[in-house]
Amino acid sequence: MQNSWNKIIVLILGVLASLVVLEASLRIVGIVYSHRAREDNTVKRETGALVILCLGDSFTQGNGAPKGRGYPAQLAELLQKKYPGKEIKAVINKGISAHNTTMILQRFDEEVNEVNPDVIIILAGGANRWNAYGYGDYLNRNGLANRLNNWLYNIKTFKLARLFLFDFRNKKERLLEDYTFPTEEKMSPAAEEWRRRGNKCHSEGKYDEAILWYEKIVEKYPLALSGYNGLRIMYNKIENKEGERRMFRKLIELDPERLEFYLAYTATLISTSDPGFKEDIQFIQRYAHVNPVVGDILKRLTEMGKYHQEMKAWINHDIEEMIQRAQRRGIKVILQTYPYYDKGNAGEGLSFINEALRETAKKNLVLFIDNEQLFDQMFLKGENRDDYFDSAKVHCNEKGYGMMAKNIYCGVIGQNGLGILPAVDPAEKSKCFEL
8 A cells, every 4th residue: 555655656746847847948948939039020220220119099000091191100200300310210000990908918019029119109098998808807807716827827837738728629619610600602703893893982982882782792692791891881981870780780690700890889889878779789698608708898888887987997907017018128108198079979988098098107107198188288279170180080180190299209309308319409399399
């Protein structure tokens, strides 16, 4: 009996020793790989060159202005004009429309490793109002299961085991792919031509004609997602909410795994003041089991008051994590607020987000550009709001993004160049806002 126990103890000790060796080996390999990956992916630049990385959502991407005329491009032009002797290597625009703070945080390290910036400019949180991706994870971050999972993920062998398990599940799911995930129906060359004509009519503003082409597609090919999506967009253009609702529901029925359909549905249509709100909720509840994010969307819609209270803390948490990661690497951070057209529904939502951004900037002592306040001051002096926003009165137009670029530039000048620009002439500070 004693020999049996001795063998068991030796076996356990052997397994533990093997795990320790494996853990140490994985950590060494990880350090070497990370160092090489960082060297391979970073932007190579000459000494003295300046690289600025812009992270955010549609306001960073430049929605509402011609392509390439968002605030990052106009900031680069302004810096090159004012400092011709300073090599501006790049002002890199990594804004992605509809991305909330969690989605930006998830790709933060990858973007920073790739770009190797001196400065990161952040404008985020607007999409959190309707994009609930990551909301559930944020709420559960202090739960016992989540804390245990975070602790385990510090162990490389655990991560390796999870990776093998994930790969096994993936292969198993791919065997059932034809049954689990509907694929778009293959269309004839004639139907592809209908889609091309519909897209052309859309770009030319001939929405009623575009609808006729897309209707031909769904009539002939009832599983073609592109036809329903085309109709959805056209119904939105002509403000046919009921038609748009029907198309969103059809898209979700055909492909319930496609998360962006739920996000666009809730962003475009669902409102507590809308007569169809109850039906929208009932429809989405049918798919709550499909993806945890769908459940988060429902929480956000059915517990609006609680969601608003927690949203500021969620935004603060994610952006503070970005700031701390940047500062650990010696990267300067600039945080902004959103400009908005008026104090209506959209404005109230953005103003609420701006409060969270102000709190985060103050707590973390980073350069803060209050676009909301600066735009309001400009309008009080008699400037026309319509000159700075797109026709939908949601995003800035080219001139509005130019104003945002100017605000950032003046903020940097006000901080004596923030350590990234040459010594600033005092006269430049006084005349900055007269540019």
